[in-house]
Amino acid sequence: MEEVKKIRTVCRSCHGECGVIAHVKDGKVVKVEGDPNHPISHGTMCAKGLAITQLAYHPDRILHPMKKVGEKLSGEWERITWDEALDTIATKFQAVIDKYGPEYIVVGQGTGRDYESHLYRFANQLGTPNVLTAGHFCYVSRVSSSLITCGNLPVVDYYINEPKCIVIWGTNPMWTNPDEYTGENFMRALKNGAKLINVDPRKSFYAGRADLWLQIRPGTDGALAFGFHHVIIEEELYDKDFVENYSHGWDAFKERVMKDYPLEKVQEITWIDKELIRKAARMYATTKPAAIQWGVPTEESINCTDFTRTAIGLMGITGNLDAPGGNALFVNPPTRTVAEFSRHKDLSKEVLAKRLGGEQFKLGARVAFINPKKAWDSIVYGEPYQLKAGLLCGTNPVVTRANAREAYEALKKIGFLVVIDHFMTPTAELADIFLPAGTWLEQNHVASNWKRHGYAFARQKCCEIGEAWQDHKIFQELGKRMGQEWWPTVEDGLDYLLEPSGLTFEQFKEKGYLQGEMVYHKYKERGFSTPTRKLELWSTILEKWGRDPLPKYVEVPESPYSTPEVAKKYPYIFNSGLRTPTYFHSAGRMIPLLREIRPDPIVEVHPETAKKHGIEDGQWIYIESPRGRIKQRAKLYDGIDPRVVTSEHGWWFPEIKDPGHGWEISNANILTDNAFETCDPNMGSTNVRVCLCNIYPCENE
């Protein structure tokens, strides 16, 4: 028996990339713990990361490639070799390219799993512009909106300085560690006395601790941001030097705010008392430095682009943008950019013109993703042409994409499908070939190299399990079989990624991490990276495209106000934003220690509302929308508005062994809509958050 070896690496169970010490004995990871020397997590970790060994060594994990031998939904699979799997895929893909063209292949991924550089390098060399990612409503969409507004994504400066006022806007950083953030840093700032403003439809931990809690109607964040602007303009709390010298379109923007968004109207839209909005806007504008940390509900919305632009406007006009302790535009360490590594420039204008929905969702196209319904319509209706093959990595769209039934039907129909995952998910069951991916314990990578908080971390391989390959290797080896340019090993590719830093991957591992050299207020020297070199409240890019150059708020597509007829039958606002600290979207339900904490899908119902329907605490209830019906277990909670019902998303049941794995039972996206008119008109973001519903108890359960 070997001694325990301690390997320093970084987590990827969610997005925070906390430092980890893995304890390895006889080639097996027996324990993980936090790395006290990690610069942004300091030894802290979350439940998901700590449970990684139960995922990695799970008895249901698939550790070798497989091919489907029966009908699509037979659940009959046969083990094959990597050679057979990759040869089959390469042959099929080549046949599609030869007969139709590379754009007939869709390549996709779910939430960022630190391999997008490799996935895009594969897709771009394949020659397809059709890459289907979660980016259309998560993170990449805020990056895209930020790029056209101020040239980079503003990130709360918890790292070098610290805010004295924090707006936690639709996010739970202690549970979900979104990109660029770990909960510990927020908590430290709070304990150091930062004022806290919380925007959340439900009374969360943050609401309990906040100086001001703004209980917002789900989906109306954009209107609230205009309310903040209104107060700041009316009371002249803005930074006049910034507005005059560093913003573009101030007068027109100001006019729209004052004319279209009086506080009474904002109160009516958001359900937040106008005096509370006034107090919050004052607190944010007059406490220096102040920062806004905003979450994904603002993106999973028809107002995705415009919320981000309006929020960045707030940061700018209050002098908090790229300011110490405000929302900083961090300087990344000198690694190769994802764009360069991924070879985005390989795609010609002619190829780009074939991107599904590219003309309609131009801002999404600018950051190289497509709207999911564009893919489903292509497969099902052949509009405007029919995708023939697909490769999906680490994604479970039949659970996580709006109007899930449509996703299911499309993936059932596509001619040839490859899925890369750890487990046989409901999406993987629809595949022809299954490829087993390594977990983050089985990866060498330059983690976080695409993030915008100024760090890159060394993730190093701690073990190998079965025949699983890290995703990067899968893209590389499949790419090589299709004549693409890659490297002999994954590590050679990482050397290329690191080249500008002067380090090899081996040296980087020793060092542990890189941090960029921060300079604040860069715009004062060289302007923002936008066409006018100013913060574009008036977007010259949207103007050029003939779109509204100023941001605005559009009512939630399905709501008591926009569709009162629908509201008669479905009187409650459905909000799928109830998060858990144990699961990351659709992942993790098979992990025993996590499932012990959260055994069932929970839907929060206000006690008054529950009473009306005869619903008791703990009872299974149906939630029904115009698109379908699901059931979840009711939890009565008076911290939500009685007109709102708040549910968990991402549920399927790995313990159900038929090929559907219970994907329809409690899946919030059976209820959501994906019609193009409900999507953000520039980004193509789908609204997986908010729609209308009714509720009633399940009988005999």
Added chain:
Amino acid sequence: MEEISLHFFEEDCNGCHACEIACKQEHGLGVGPQLIRVIEKSPLFIPVYCHHCEDPPCGDACPVEAITRDERGIVLINEELCTGCKACVEACPYGAMQYDEDRELAVKCDLCYERLEMGEEPACSLVCPAHCIAWGDPKDFSN
């Protein structure tokens, strides 16, 4: 010797459950016994854990004297003596004493004494992103 114990600053606990998983991993426990756990009462979270009482009721209840408090103040259970009668589980006013169905034994927080001996902090305290778990001299917890 200074006494040591465990303490949660409850108002900072946000219910992330990281402490629970870290604890289970450290003690090799599966589904079932929870030496530390957090009950959700949104917007509050109530941690349930061993307070290493000065005069531990679990120890008093144990018919075979398997539970003792050592010189550092850590209340420990001697698994070799434990008969699995669950009297301690009933007696604990905090609900912290647990029963391991697989091994038919009572189990409890040992403050990660093996880690302490190596100069490391308890597993739960290390991972807590809110830094709301303190260990050490109980006199310091009021600060």
